[in-house]
Amino acid sequence: MKKRRFQSQPSTPSPSPAGPKTQAEPPRGNPPSRSQVTSGGDTEPIARRAAVPAILFGLLAACLFWADVHIMGHGGELDARVHYPFNSTNELGQMHITIPEDPRMTMGRELYPRACASCHQTDGSGGVSQNCPPLAGSDWVNTKDPNRLIHLVLKGATGPIVVNGKTWSGGTMTPFEESFGNAEIAAILSYVRNSWGNKAPMVDEAEVAKVRTAIKDKRGVYNSDELLQMPVKP
Numbered sequence: 001m002k003k004r005r006f007q008s009q010p011s012t013p014s015p016s017p018a019g020p021k022t023q024a025e026p027p028r029g030n031p032p033s034r035s036q037v038t039s040g041g042d043t044e045p046i047a048r049r050a051a052v053p054a055i056l057f058g059l060l061a062a063c064l065f066w067a068d069v070h071i072m073g074h075g076g077e078l079d080a081r082v083h084y085p086f087n088s089t090n091e092l093g094q095m096h097i098t099i100p101e102d103p104r105m106t107m108g109r110e111l112y113p114r115a116c117a118s119c120h121q122t123d124g125s126g127g128v129s130q131n132c133p134p135l136a137g138s139d140w141v142n143t144k145d146p147n148r149l150i151h152l153v154l155k156g157a158t159g160p161i162v163v164n165g166k167t168w169s170g171g172t173m174t175p176f177e178e179s180f181g182n183a184e185i186a187a188i189l190s191y192v193r194n195s196w197g198n199k200a201p202m203v204d205e206a207e208v209a210k211v212r213t214a215i216k217d218k219r220g221v222y223n224s225d226e227l228l229q230m231p232v233k234p
């Protein structure tokens with residue numbers, strides 16, 4: 001290949017005293033490599049091997065370092081619970097984020113031990129010795145609608161009564177219409193309906209007020225048959 005370039009010009013006079021030559025002198029400097037010579041004889045641009053400037057490695061290292069610092073600074077130590085603008089779980093903990101308790105729960109927690117725990121116990125478990133049914137897990141307590149419960153607490157009740165399939169008789173629950181206002185009864189019932197594993201909607205003061213007005217002329221305590229006739233959503 002290399003030779004063809006010169007062989008294509010055989011008539012070129014040679015300056016050499018040795019007479020005409022069929023082969024020209026090789027060009028000075030580095031001889032062209034095979035890839036540099038085309039069949040047409042043109043040379044292509046030469047790309048020589050060269051050392052990568054050290055500064056590029058320095059820049060790359062600096063970029064990696066900066067990226068690491070950035071991730072550690074903004075990624076909450078890569079904890080999925082931590083998001084911008086917080087940097088760590090410690091920082092979140094220091095915020096003391098708490099959901100404020102409904103004031104009815106606070107009031108109910110304070111009133112329940114005084115008003116109801118002597119019979120139903122502090123943990124709502126009731127007591128056989130007083131013929132007193134449990135409030136914890138009770139199907140009377142965990143109704144969506146508090147209507148029946150409000151009637152019961154305002155006027156009291158006497159047995160027998162079936163709670164969670166078990167019959168309780170011989171006990172009487174005292175009425176509370178004289179002892180507490182509407183807000184207090186709403187608070188006690190809200191607390192009972194959301195303690196010891198119970199889960200039912202909170203009770204509004206207005207609901208108690210409505211029932212109190214409706215039954216103001218009722219004399220004596222209820223029995224469970226009367227209470228069961230009152231509609232409640234399950």
Ligand code: HEC
Pocket residue numbers: 115116117118119120130131132133134135138139140141149152153157158159160161163168169170171172173174176188189192223224
């Ligand atoms: C003197 C004891 C006594 C007190 C105090 C008392 N109860 Fe009762 N409670 C009873 C008895 C006894 C029954 C069962 C009534 C029946 O047999 O009809 C009952 C039944 C209940 C029931 C329906 C049955 C059940 O177990 O779910 C609820 C709800 C209830 N009481 C809530 C309360 C609340 C709230 C208070 C406080 C405001 C309270 N009671 C205070 C004795 C008491």
